[in-house]
Every structure is written in structure tokens, then in C-alpha cells.
Amino acid sequence: AQKITQTQPGMFVQEKEAVTLDCTYDTSDQSYGLFWYKQPSSGEMIFLIYQGSYDEQNATEGRYSLNFQKARKSANLVISASQLGDSAMYFCAMRGYSNSGYALNFGKGTSLLVTP
Amino acid sequence: DGGITQSPKYLFRKEGQNVTLSCEQNLNHDAMYWYRQDPGQGLRLIYYSQIVNDFQKGDIAEGYSVSREKKESFPLTVTSAQKNPTAFYLCASSGLADARNEQFFGPGTRLTVL
Numbered sequence: 001a002q003k004i005t006q007t008q009p010g011m012f013v014q015e016k017e018a019v020t021l022d023c024t025y026d027t028s029d030q031s032y033g034l035f036w037y038k039q040p041s042s043g044e045m046i047f048l049i050y051q052g053s054y055d056e057q058n059a060t061e062g063r064y065s066l067n068f069q070k071a072r073k074s075a076n077l078v079i080s081a082s083q084l085g086d087s088a089m090y091f092c093a094m095r096g097y098s099n100s101g102y103a104l105n106f107g108k109g110t111s112l113l114v115t116p
Numbered sequence: 117d118g119g120i121t122q123s124p125k126y127l128f129r130k131e132g133q134n135v136t137l138s139c140e141q142n143l144n145h146d147a148m149y150w151y152r153q154d155p156g157q158g159l160r161l162i163y164y165s166q167i168v169n170d171f172q173k174g175d176i177a178e179g180y181s182v183s184r185e186k187k188e189s190f191p192l193t194v195t196s197a198q199k200n201p202t203a204f205y206l207c208a209s210s211g212l213a214d215a216r217n218e219q220f221f222g223p224g225t226r227l228t229v230l
Binding site (some may be wrong): 004033034037042043044045046048052091093102103104105106107108109 | 135147149151156157158159161164166171174200204206208210212216217218219220221223
């Protein structure tokens, strides 16, 4: 079974600063994928970034980067130069080949508030 | 534009009634999923389907039913057997070529039982 743990229920960051959102995972799969999604107050889920378990480089997408430490089973999201519009819930999720036909297992999320 | 639509956005139900939530995608994705989200929680998988006329139970399927008669459509019925149906319901779809395929989500349906 897969498990995703996000230990930070809420985080504050000042505008223009960087913030790291923590995610640890547990799986017996050798091949798996890690995703981060953003959920604004409107409820939609917005895909941010993906990291494959065999990817040697950490994934980056604009201001988002994923600090992937496979041995420690962590996949932290780093948001650089925070903006007010980054205030939202952030979810870490995992997909493995053995898991429910590519469905995602989600953590409980971290609420990020960006202050002026 | 390609995407996923869900309707209605808000739904109110009396206890004992069945209700059906609609989910349609025009992304030509093989796989479709239904998730439930409770306040302050992550998403939990209800049902998923990888091919027309086939679907599988997820982690919390009790009290729900689905159908997949067309590739584009994956409606979810919340039955009266679901003890606590008030929640936010999200439909998603993805390709199946490899695990890298991201899931695209619809805007969600907020169900409230009166």
C-alpha cells in the first residue's frame, strides 16, 4: 500500500520569499510517480509538477521545483518568489503501477498563505 | 477547448434520495476517476475506469455506483446507502500510456444532504 504524509497543516510565507512544503511517502513499488497539485478556494485541482522515481534530475516548472530525495522518500515542493496568488491548498500525490489503475493517493494537504 | 466538465456545481439532496453527478471529458482519455474530498482532507478514490464498460472500486466505494457506457462519460450515483454523502466530489481523467500521465480534474460538485 502507498501512503503520503504532509506534516504541515498550514504555512505562512511573505511575498517574494521562497517556501518549502514537505511531503514524505511510503511505497513498495519500484516504479512510481510523484505529483503536486494546487487547490485554490474555488476547488479546482491544478497540476503543478511531476517527478518520476527513476528521474535523475529534480523536476522544475517555472517557480516550482521538486526536491526529490529517494533514499529518504521525500518529495518536497519548493515555491520560489511567492506571490499572493499562491495562497491555496497544496497536495502531494503518488501513483504507482500496482495502484488502482493509475489513480492517485493524496496526502491531507498543506494550506499556504502568502502575506504582503 | 479540451477539458472535463462536471454538473451540477452545487447539489442538495434529501436523506434517502439517490442523486447522479455528471462527468464528461473531451480529452480522449481512456481512464476516468471519481474522488471524494471532505473538509481539511485530501482526496479519496471512490471508483475508477480504464476502459468502456469496465470499472473498479476504489477505497471508499460503498454507497456509490458508476457506469461507463461511453469513453467520454463517467457518471457517479450517490445512493441512499451512503451514510455521510455531504462532500466535494471531483472527477478526473488521464491517459494510460505511462505513470507520468497527469490527471486532469473537473471543477467539482459540492453535494449537501439536507
